[in-house]
Amino acid sequence: MLIYLDNCCYNRPYDNQAFVSIHIESQAKIFIQEQIKNGKIELATSYVLYYENSQNPFEIRKNTIEDFASNYETIYISKEKHNDVINLSKTIENSGIKHKDACHIACAILANCDYFITTDYRLLKYKTDLIKIINPTNFVKELEFF
Numbered sequence: 001m002l003i004y005l006d007n008c009c010y011n012r013p014y015d016n017q018a019f020v021s022i023h024i025e026s027q028a029k030i031f032i033q034e035q036i037k038n039g040k041i042e043l044a045t046s047y048v049l050y051y052e053n054s055q056n057p058f059e060i061r062k063n064t065i066e067d068f069a070s071n072y073e074t075i076y077i078s079k080e081k082h083n084d085v086i087n088l089s090k091t092i093e094n095s096g097i098k099h100k101d102a103c104h105i106a107c108a109i110l111a112n113c114d115y116f117i118t119t120d121y122r123l124l125k126y127k128t129d130l131i132k133i134i135n136p137t138n139f140v141k142e143l144e145f146f
Helices: 007-014 020-037 047-054 059-072 079-093 099-110 136-143
Strands: 002-005 042-046 073-077 115-117 132-134
Touching: 002 020, 002 099, 007 020, 007 047, 007 059, 020 059, 020 136, 042 047, 042 059, 042 099, 047 059, 047 073, 047 079, 047 099, 059 073, 079 099, 099 115, 115 136, 132 136
Parallel strands: 002 042, 002 115, 042 073, 115 132
Antiparallel strands: none
């Protein structure tokens, strides 16, 4: 199984954990990373993810995310696929998805991911037959039935 975690998912454990839903999503995201480390799930990343992460003003967070992604990625969508990413993202954007988010989804689709995992509630409303978009908590629930 191949998954793509977007930047907001990577950053979820750094959000305010006083909110129960955020805490649960954080724990699910950490569990997913453990599954990746143990080779039970494969990870796709992209130049879009690395670029967005490079804009993170918190050095430790930025480095932690980059280290994990680069150490455990199975598939990487590089800038060489930029035209394909942009062409696909335009179609996604037509449904109201922001450009950056559309590029992430396009990268996940081009990597042939089974799941695109995000904590962005607006993005979770986007539906496509090309990839399943899900939050970390629901993904873990689905994993339990595999």
